[in-house]
Each structure stands twice: as structure tokens, then as C-alpha cells.
Amino acid sequence: MTTTQATEALGATSLLRFATAGSVDDGKSTLVGRLLHDSKSVLADQLEAVEHASRNRGQEAPDLALLTDGLRAEREQGITIDVAYRYFATPRRRFILADTPGHVQYTRNMVTGASTAELAVVLVDARNGVVEQTRRHAAVAALLRVPHVVLAVNKMDLVEYAEPVFARIAEEFTAYAASLGVRDIVSVPISALAGDNVVEPSAHMDWYGGPTLLEHLETVPVGSDPSRQPARFPVQYVIRPQTEEHPDYRGYAGQLASGVLRVGDPVTVLPSGHTTTVAGIDALGRETDTAWAPQSVTVRLAEDIDVSRGDLIAAGAVPVPTKDIEATVCHLAERPLRTGDKVLLKHTTRTVRALVREISYRIDVETLEQRGEATELNVNDIGHVVLRTAEPLALDDYTDNRRTGSFLLIDPADGATLTAGMAGEAFDTVRTAEPDEEDWV
16 A cells, blocks of 8 residues: 555544534535535435425525525424534545534534534634634634634625635634634635535635645644543542452443553542553453553553542643642633522543632733623623632643543533533633632632
8 A cells, every 4th residue: 555545545544623613604504404415425315305495485596505404493493402423434534523503602512513513614704804703703613622613704706706805814713713723724705605616616706825624624633642641530420340250340431531551551530639540451352452542441450449430540741739729710601600699510530529719811802802891601602710629630631631621510400511620721821820819618
């Protein structure tokens, strides 16, 4: 096998998780529908159902947005409400796509869709340019450390495919996203309705020499070398069969959040700080010498130490367990998050009680200025908080590890998710001095 053939074989098995975002009526659902249709990823019965629904609405051509807007309320209002996940593949790559809502009311759903994405496609209507919701979605993508961002300037057919319109929007968005710390930004002029530069190159924009959207999705670098990150293994379940066949078996089951774990590796169990070595790894009922993220495995340790659900088995440079957490958060709930609120904090497989000690500031997504003296965060607000937990937690900085640097704040009364949190600072903002307050338990 040649090097080229090996590369193509690897590319055919690679997976890209990406999310779409943009303002209402920018054409996200039409773009996704066009992407699925033109890449031959739509089944015949699905296309027939869309054609039938389109005829019932008095449309001559099939409305490709109906391929993703599956809720009745979405079709009636012509907007996306929930996150719609779609799975498709080309000969070069497999894809998991999250079509997220554009309405400001559902920005929290964009947080859900982009939280595991490696790429975000932000749509802009060529007639309207960059608007507040565009900036908000760019800020969320930067906050979640999405590695790659694509600006898709849609509806170019409605501005006569004018290059200056595209250039102006691309320049404005690129400058804003770069100020947020986004490093990889690619701009593509498209018409989702007509199919220009989505899967096939446009015959109307010969001034554009870049790839189509699908070409970029197929070739953008994805994944990372697990060996570059320290191993983090949150314990989900303790396995003690105590049978005649396995009288002394003690294993710790879970999903490797990051890194590579090998038999013989020295590890630290957090938050207790006990150290030991990996005695064995079981995967799919068989012993193995090595496990890498994101495999689900069972780990056996050399010593019988106290390890339970919620503990973190860590190798390499380990985080220091702490009860005092500073984090950037995006508030998701209708009820505000206020200073003094008692909440539950869920970090990987561990849930502890926590107190909101301080809301340091709220970030204005228009100007990126820190609005100090905030006493509460409302739905869709992005801000910085200081938390105090009842038990120590071992969090990595979110910039170093998206899995073990993230957490959720939960309402202890009804279990509703309130806030998505990322340990550390966002957008390279200046750190706030830690206040001197009384601890609580």
C-alpha cells in the first residue's frame, strides 16, 4: 500500500463531529439538507416524504430544510428549536452533525451541540452580515474551545454573487473570531438553496478559489494524538463479582476521558491522592496492555485502595484537588444564577454540593468587555464565577482538557441543568482576584 493509499484509508475511517450555528432564517436547515442531499446521504423514502410535504405547502421544489426540522413546531414556524443530529458519510470521512437553533432563546442548545464538536459552521446571511447572534455563536464556539470554525456566507444568490459583499463579511467575522482566540477560521461563500459551493463548486463565483464546504469538512485535520494528553479515567462503577471464578476481582469501569493508559503505569487516585500502578486493563471481556481515549474499559490496580464512583484515576501531571473553583460559564436556564445560590456541581462522574460565592463579571458578546458588579446571570449570559464546593474536585483547566475541565451546575430542588462551566478563564481575559470569604460545608 502506498503512502497516498494509506492516507486515504485512514481518512475514510476518520470521524468529524461538527455543529452548525447562525441567526434565525440564515438557512442552517437548508444548508444541512443540501449537504445531505448533494452528498447522496438521503434515503429515497426520506426524499419522497420531503417532496410530498413540500407539495402540500404549495412549493414546487423540495424544501430540503424539512430533512432536519423534524418537530411539528419547527415545521409550522419555519425555525429550528431542538438540536437535530444527523449521521452521514462520504468515501473520505464519517460525520456526526449537530444542527443547532439560531434563535437567541435557544442559544443554550447551541452550547449542547457544540460541546463535543471539533468544528463549527457559523452561517451568515449575505444581506445582513455579522449580527449580534453571529457574535454570540462565535463567542460560544471560542468558549467551548472548538478547534476549527467555518464562516459560511449564505444566500450569495440574493446579492448577485458579489465578491465585495463576501470579502467585507469575511473580514469582519475573522477579526472578531480572532479576538476571541479562534485560531483556524475559513470563510466560504455559498448558496444553500441553489447548491453553490456546498458540495459542488459554484459556476457563479469564479472569483472564489477555495474549497467547497464539503471539501473542507473532508480534509480538515481532526482528532488529536491521545499520547499528548495526560491520562484521565473517571471511575463510573466498581466491579466486584465475588464469584468462585473471580473471588478477588476488583475493577474500576468507565470511559477514558483523555490520554493513554498502559499496564504498569504509575497513577494517582484523586481526590484522595493515593498512588499505585495499573495492574491490568480489561476491554470487551479481554485483557489488553493499553487503552486510549475514548475507550470504555475496566482498570485493575496493583493495590486494594479505597476507590469509588466519582474518583479520578490520573497519570502524568495530575491536577490539584481543590474546593475553590474559578470558571467561565454559560447560563442555560430561564431562572437566573445568583450570588449565594446553593447548587449541585457535576464533574465527570462525581456530583458534589457547591455554593456560588461570587459572580465576578458578565461578558458583553458585542464588545467582549467585562461588565463587573454582576449579581446574577440570566439565560444565555456568559460570565465568570467563583464557586466553593463541599468536597474537593480534581479539575484540569478547560484550555488543557475539554473533558475534565468542564462541569454542570444543577438545581438541587428538581435536578434541572442550570449552567455549563469551563474551569479557568475564557478569551484570555484578566484574572479576578479571589475574594476572602467564609468557607461553607
